[in-house]
Amino acid sequence: MARNEHLKDYTPTRGLPSGLGNKIIFVILAAWGAFSVMSLLWIVVTSLRTDQDLFSSPWGLPSAPQWVNYKIAWTIAKMGQYTANSVIVTLSSVFCMVVISSMAAYAITKTDFFAAKPLFFYFLAGMAVPASLLLVPLFMTLKNFNIRDLALFSVGDYWLIHIKDFYLIDSRLGLILIYTTLGIPFTVFVLTGFFRTLPTALAESAAVDGANEYTTFYRIFLPLSKPGLITVAIFNFLYTWNEYQFALVFISNERLKTLPVGLYSLALATQHSNNWTALFAGLVILMLPTLLIFIILEDRITKGLTVGAVKA
Amino acid sequence: MAEVSIENVTKIYPGGVLAVKDASLRVEDQEFLVLVGPSGCGKSTTLRMVAGLEEITEGIIRIGDRVVNDVPPKDRDIAMVFQNYALYPHMTVYKNMAFGLKLRGYPKAEIDTRVAEAAKILGITNLLDRKPKALSGGQRQRVAVGRAIVRKPAAFLFDEPLSNLDAKLRVEMRAELAKLHHRLQTTTIYVTHDQVEAMTLGDRIVVMNDGLIQQVAPPLVLYDYPANVFVAGFIGTPPMNFLKGSLVREGQKAYFKADGIKIKLAPDLAGRVEAHMGKEVKFGVRPENVMVKGYTSLSEDENVAASQVTVVEPLGDEQIVYLQAGGQDFIAKVDSHVRLEVGDTTQMVFDVGRVHVFDKDTGVNISLREKAAVA
Ligand SMILES: Nc1ncnc2c1ncn2[C@@H]1O[C@H](COP(=O)(O)OP(=O)(O)OP(=O)(O)O)[C@@H](O)[C@H]1O
Ligand SMILES: [Mg+2]
Numbered sequence: 001m002a003r004n005e006h007l008k009d010y011t012p013t014r015g016l017p018s019g020l021g022n023k024i025i026f027v028i029l030a031a032w033g034a035f036s037v038m039s040l041l042w043i044v045v046t047s048l049r050t051d052q053d054l055f056s057s058p059w060g061l062p063s064a065p066q067w068v069n070y071k072i073a074w075t076i077a078k079m080g081q082y083t084a085n086s087v088i089v090t091l092s093s094v095f096c097m098v099v100i101s102s103m104a105a106y107a108i109t110k111t112d113f114f115a116a117k118p119l120f121f122y123f124l125a126g127m128a129v130p131a132s133l134l135l136v137p138l139f140m141t142l143k144n145f146n147i148r149d150l151a152l153f154s155v156g157d158y159w160l161i162h163i164k165d166f167y168l169i170d171s172r173l174g175l176i177l178i179y180t181t182l183g184i185p186f187t188v189f190v191l192t193g194f195f196r197t198l199p200t201a202l203a204e205s206a207a208v209d210g211a212n213e214y215t216t217f218y219r220i221f222l223p224l225s226k227p228g229l230i231t232v233a234i235f236n237f238l239y240t241w242n243e244y245q246f247a248l249v250f251i252s253n254e255r256l257k258t259l260p261v262g263l264y265s266l267a268l269a270t271q272h273s274n275n276w277t278a279l280f281a282g283l284v285i286l287m288l289p290t291l292l293i294f295i296i297l298e299d300r301i302t303k304g305l306t307v308g309a310v311k312a
Numbered sequence: 313m314a315e316v317s318i319e320n321v322t323k324i325y326p327g328g329v330l331a332v333k334d335a336s337l338r339v340e341d342q343e344f345l346v347l348v349g350p351s352g353c354g355k356s357t358t359l360r361m362v363a364g365l366e367e368i369t370e371g372i373i374r375i376g377d378r379v380v381n382d383v384p385p386k387d388r389d390i391a392m393v394f395q396n397y398a399l400y401p402h403m404t405v406y407k408n409m410a411f412g413l414k415l416r417g418y419p420k421a422e423i424d425t426r427v428a429e430a431a432k433i434l435g436i437t438n439l440l441d442r443k444p445k446a447l448s449g450g451q452r453q454r455v456a457v458g459r460a461i462v463r464k465p466a467a468f469l470f471d472e473p474l475s476n477l478d479a480k481l482r483v484e485m486r487a488e489l490a491k492l493h494h495r496l497q498t499t500t501i502y503v504t505h506d507q508v509e510a511m512t513l514g515d516r517i518v519v520m521n522d523g524l525i526q527q528v529a530p531p532l533v534l535y536d537y538p539a540n541v542f543v544a545g546f547i548g549t550p551p552m553n554f555l556k557g558s559l560v561r562e563g564q565k566a567y568f569k570a571d572g573i574k575i576k577l578a579p580d581l582a583g584r585v586e587a588h589m590g591k592e593v594k595f596g597v598r599p600e601n602v603m604v605k606g607y608t609s610l611s612e613d614e615n616v617a618a619s620q621v622t623v624v625e626p627l628g629d630e631q632i633v634y635l636q637a638g639g640q641d642f643i644a645k646v647d648s649h650v651r652l653e654v655g656d657t658t659q660m661v662f663d664v665g666r667v668h669v670f671d672k673d674t675g676v677n678i679s680l681r682e683k684a685a686v687a
Contacts, residue, residue, distance in 0.1 A: 199396065199398060201394050201396060201398035202398050202400065204363075204365050204385075204392075204394070204398065205392070205394060205398035205399075205400075206400075206411075207364070207365065207384070207385040207386055208363055208364075208365075208385045208386070208388075208390065208391060208392045208412075209386070209391075209411050209412035209415060209459070209463075210386040210412050210415040210416050211386060211411075211415055212384075212386060215415065219411075220400055223402045224401060224402055
């Protein structure tokens, strides 16, 4: 842990920094920040107005808050269903990514696994593949992977395993598998960097104390890598929650859509029904978890940017 | 409690580094054995092979009656104290010490008793709720030792446990470890590169160099009867002097002879090196066995060399004197009341009863009596 000690002392600078270059950068960043905050505020404010108000004065304030917009978005426009899907898909994906990647990172850095190095480069190579390049091959692969009716191991008249109508296209499980796969390279990369900062002597000490490989991982390294795990979980959450492309291609069933895709259908729908402000309400619903995470975990995220950068 | 035996063990690291060559050792039950040697000589490697943290390339290691070559560390019933302690940073001192017991399924009450007992022995009872981060170096060291002793293992393995402490604390902990061993009587293998630690703690000392065991012997035997030039030079501060020259026989008498130096050998020594008469050798004498003529009763005519003083280092009770005779440098450790000035020429007396003669090529001590030879 000693090598991470300096991270604890990290405090963001406040106020105008010294040096002309820094001042210019500061001003640019401040302007950018102000612009982003303005846009966000505008979305929130507009989500509480009526369509007529919006078109008569786009920058105005709500006369009376129109909470009904949220009700419309949540129920009529099915944002409730989309949110549920997003929560299921995102949480499952992030959980799987972190579990699988932390184990892989542990094996790569702290065991004498013979293929540790090739494995690490294999994951690294995964980061170099543009995700959009995978759309078509992945689609073909998943489309062909389906089980109409599979029964295995009979006991008398009963099948111990009986799978029916199992598909990976138009399925939340399919999406979870894709996100998990896409997230693993980055997660492994960050976590190996993190594990490398933890002394290997801890693993040896645990081994002598009577721990097997699994106990060492679970009781020693997993608790110690909590800062790293939280960091990758946050980053992966933000990515997965907002992911649009794969969700659009792999899900067409209305009931299975995630928020970003659902929002798009909402946008299409509102073009005809003249309910723009409900769309804004939908946007707020989409942004809310992300915003909350940034506000609550701001500290963790800024620190997290340097996790893994600390090399042993 | 158990004995540990290492039989013809060789370790070659992946990449081809030959770290330990054909080492054989037997650590008796309840013995405190110290492995000492310069950096990179293979001490840690040997210890880690006993612990099961490194694979054995060749040979056999036994703990008790059991061959442990393929036994994982957790099943070897040993406890190890690491150089940097390797305490679990997220656990309190209590949990650090209890971890091994918990994994072995001891009941809570038994764990509590053992931890409390060990904490009392080591004087860390008031630290049990702290995390390692909140401990001083010396306290961490005690916790690391505590974690080892609660387990009551067959053997303790220490890898330079004191090297991260400051000089004063090191001396203190050294004494405590000695006391602890006296109390627990557990078989111990202790690695250090500090020869004072080795001399004060070890029942026997193993001197290693370059992956090879040089000599295994009790501390004073090692000091008085070094098996070769390496051991002779490694054990003792300041180190033993080595003078180059040759053995010659003149009538009944035998001499060590070099430029400006001619020392008569004691008759029994002369007999033992008879086979090397006329050959070049290294003549070894410890600094405390080189004295100033006039301040010792040992001086005769033929054990004296005229020498020039080049440096004098007063240490208080004694002084280290750097000398030169016939172009060869050597050191004497003499009483501080002897008045010597740089540039003086003095007659230096060699205590011929305590000199060693080494083969110039092999470095083997050819002046040893048979029975004192390598244990
Ligand atoms: N994992 C490793 N891979 C390859 N070579 C190694 C490895 N560990 C040690 N060595 C080499 O093996 C030799 C013996 O190392 P070892 O650590 O046993 O020395 P040591 O006597 O403990 O030294 P020190 O006093 O510095 O700790 C050295 O030459 C070292 O470079
Ligand atoms: Mg070492």
